[in-house]
Amino acid sequence: MFGRESSAPSLQHEMMGGEGLPGPAARPRPLTIRTLLVLLIAAILLPLLALSLYLADRYASAERRVIEARRFDVVESITEILHRDVEKIAHTLRTVATSDSLRSSDLTAFRNQIAAAAPLASIDYVILSDQAGKPLLVFSADGGPAPAVSFRLSDIPAGQDLSVSGFLRGPDNEPEFTLSVPTICAAGARCVLSAVLLLKRYNGMFAEANVPPEWTAGLLDRNGVMLARSRDPEKFLGRTSRSETQVIVQESEKGGVYDGVNFEGVAASNIFRKSALTGWTTVIAIPKTVINAPLTRIFMLMAIASAVLIGLGLLLATILARRIAIALRRLSGAAVALVDGGAPQIENPGIRELSEVQRAFEYAASIAHEHRETQTRLRSHELFFRLLIDSAAEGIFSIDQSGTITICNAAFVRLAGATDESQVVGWPLLDIMQHTRADGTLFTNIDDPILSAARTGFNRHAEGEFFFRRDGNAFPVEYWVRPIYQDEQLQGVVCTMVDISARLRAEAMNAHLAAIVTSSADAIKSISLEGNVVSWNEGAERLFGYKASEIVGQSLSILIPESRRGELQEKISAVANGENFRRETVRRRKDGSLIDVHIEAAPIYDARGAIIGVSTIARDITQRKRIEGELRSREAQFRSVFNNSAVGMARSGLDGHWLMVNARMSEITGYSAAELLRRRAVDLTFTDDLYADEDQMRDLLDGKIPSFALDKRFIRKDGSTTWVGITVSLERDSAGQPLYFLHVVRDISAHREAEQHQFFLMRELSHRSKNLLAVIQAMARQTARVSYDIDTFLDRFSLRLQGLATSHDLLVHQNWKHVLLTDLVQQQLAPFVDMDSGRLVVGGPMVAVIPEAAQALGLALHELATNAAKHGSLSAAGGRVAVTWDFVTVDGQERLRVEWAESGGPRVKPPAGQGFGHVVITRMAGRSLDGHVEIDFAPAGLRWAISFPTSNLVLG
Secondary structure (H helix, E strand, O other): OHHHHHHHHHHHHHHOOOOOOOOOOOOOOOOOHHHHHHHHHHHHHHHHHHHHHHHHHHHHHHHHHHHHHHHHHHHHHHHHHHHHHHHHHHHHHHHHHOOHHHHOOOHHHHHHHHHHHHHHHOOOEEEEEOOOOOEEEEEEOOOOOOOOOOOOHHHOOOOOOOEEOOOEEOOOOOEEEEEEEEEEOHHHOEEEEEEEEEHHHHOOHHHHOOOOOOOEEEEEOOOOEEEEEOOOHHHHOOOEOOHHHHHHHHHOOOEEEEEEEOOOOOEEEEEEEEOOOOOOEEEEEEEHHHHHHHHHHHHHHHHHHHHHHHHHHHHHHHHHHHHHHHHHHHHHHHHHHHHOOOOOOOOOOOOHHHHHHHHHHHHHHHHHHHHHHHHHHHHHHHHHHHHHHHOOOOEEEEEEOOOEEEEEOHHHHHHOOOOOHHHOOOOEHHHHOEEEOOOOOEOOOOOOHHHHHHHHOOOEEEEEEEEEOOOOOEEEEEEEEEEEEEOOEEEEEEEEEEEOHHHHHHHHHHHHHHHHHHHOOOEEEEEEOOOEEEEEOHHHHHHHOOOHHHHOOOEHHHHOOHHHOHHHHHHHHHHHOOOOEEEEEEEEOOOOOEEEEEEEEEEEEOOOOOEEEEEEEEEEOHHHHHHHHHHHHHHHHHHHHHHHOOOEEEEEOOOOEEEEEOHHHHHHHOOOHHHHOOOEHHHHEOHHHOOOOHHHHHHHHOOOOOEEEEEEEEEOOOOOEEEEEEEEEEEEOOOOOEEEEEEEEEEOHHHHHHHHHHHHHHHHHHHHHHHHHHHHHHHHHHHHHHOOOHHHHHHHHHHHHHHHHHHHHHHHHOOOOOEEHHHHHHHHHOOOOOOOOOOEEEEOOOOEEOHHHHHHHHHHHHHHHHHHHHOOHHHOOOOEEEEEEEEEEEOOEEEEEEEEEEEOOOOOOOOOOOOHHHHHHHHHHHHHHOOEEEEEEEOOEEEEEEEEEHHHEOOO
């Protein structure tokens, strides 16, 4: 009691915020609620203010970048406007300078041309000067006096065709500049054509370039003299820029940026751009105040907003702190009363959380007395109970109705994976270990059987369920749950659990092994080291036909054919040495039939590690052996068909490389099989055909088509091209994935040549038919002219058609390619003279003529033979005809000369007129063969000859 009374005032004093007695152990003064609230508001506002300042700075930086980007665009726009104007003026001068009137010294005409061209470029004055600068012509757009300016050819820099001056003053003190181009005057003299232009033409240039009013833009010549300015141009035009501007501009070749002071004395950021065309410099100055305006404006707004927020926060913190402090002082008095064992009397603090504290104080006072009495009894039993449960090997713990562990022994601490009791007691059971059913599904606080028993008071026994430790490891358990009552009130349960992991593993192993042996489709048996059967499963009964009762205890040799009896002792010896034994062999079934089996044998060990028997697994491989034999036979058949096929056959991978080719494929391509296997399909494909099968290949891979066929060209090893017909299909695995392509390749070169030749023949037939009809039409027309009646016309026309038909027969026999000249002569003369009579002499080198030449020569020979038979040598009994030919050279060109010579016939007289026959043997033959015709009506006999180029022959 003394301790309680002496401690209460100090506790009350401390809770009221008073100062304690001085001493070395005095604690530092705690912070007030008001201070904490101020700090809380500061903690909230300061990051917001910092973020706002950062965003403001980023916004101002973005604004500055926009200004900097815009000034670059503006200076480029001004320079572009200047260039367009100067190039327009220069183009006008160059155009006028090419005038013919200037070359011919017609200055009056030249002046008129200038007057017409000057307004197009707004040119004020044009001056034509000689090489020394003497004016030759002066043109003024308004008729005013000409500027007193001299233009010499030397003023134009060497290698350039344009010169632009700097700032000048005109006769009326007007600012101006000049632009000059070299030209050629009369007699080739070099002159200078110059334009004098007023600078006021650029007054509107800055507005066109959208220069803001707060910026200052200017145009400087090479000497830094102001040519144009966006602000106050009248005041600053002609003035020299500041020295620092001149130095910076002259040191830079193209342009740049610098800081300086403008003519008004205002600090500014400047950007300039030099014109390579004129040598002038465009300068833009932006006051620093304009650039920094966004940052200044945003910072001022931030400062005002920050001050308002901080003031409001401090006011709110003060009001709230006062109210909370009053309520806490009242609660401190209640705490003193609770310590003294009395009932605290507290007014409603008006704050929800403090009201809950008030109710807690009142409840605590009601149970404080009961708690002190119960604590005394518990201490008396705790030591005995602890000694009792810690001696048990099983895990023992108790939980209350809420599921919190109230006590446990050392064995349970180990099962839970903890190191001491403090890591278990006071924790909910399911926070220490997760509890699952045998199928692995988790119990929850609602359906967990142990927690349910703690709420209902039922006994429970279970096994095969699992607990998971905090480290994730699970273990199966068997447990018993019993309820705990006190004063007939259920307090919870006590649970005793045993880890059954080792027991379940042993049971599972035995069951697993038994199931494997029993249910295996293979024959599993064990024998002693003497060779007697010890065990025999159902698979062995199905395979060999013996029941277990029939063979257990018998020697295994009854299954082994006589010729293989040594295998049993070989197997036992290998296993007795600790080795495994594997072999494919033959065994005998109960019905005497032989089967192919695969045997695997391994040693059986006892608990001491000694080999006591042999475990054998036998698998029926009869079906596999049969299938392997069929596969070998089919493989041999495939190889025979593949290698002896009359068409090319090949297999290629998905990357296009040849994997397998037959002999015919090598014959088609000219490559050996080894050479082809180092190549891809595209390596053989003609360039124009590389992508011919791209779409079909894609459809084949996508499964849209089973195969496709096309014709393409292969490049053979010797470089020649051959046509092939290819059929491509795709082989897939059992899962439908592509494995490789199958190619069937046929050499279709002869077929393609036949098609091409047939096409050629059809075109040639059409052409020949047209020509033949034209020849027949001409023959009919000419024959009609010299015929007196229809009978005469029919006789003559029929004979000429017969001669033409003879030539065509010869061409048809030669596929319309050529005709041997010997055959042509003999066939045309055969109707008129017996070939064996000796009256016809035919001789000359073996030559063939083209179809056109055969028709022309055939008609000529037919006319000559007809005339000879009627009026010439063939009309007399002893007359003869000699047709010979040979190669001759005429004017350095090789030609073939064909001669017709008659002898032994009637005396020849020149004809009184020229009929169609004469036209055929002279003009038609000459024109058709591009040849030269000679004819001699000698009294002894007619002589005719024609020489024509070898282009009418088929050589080689």
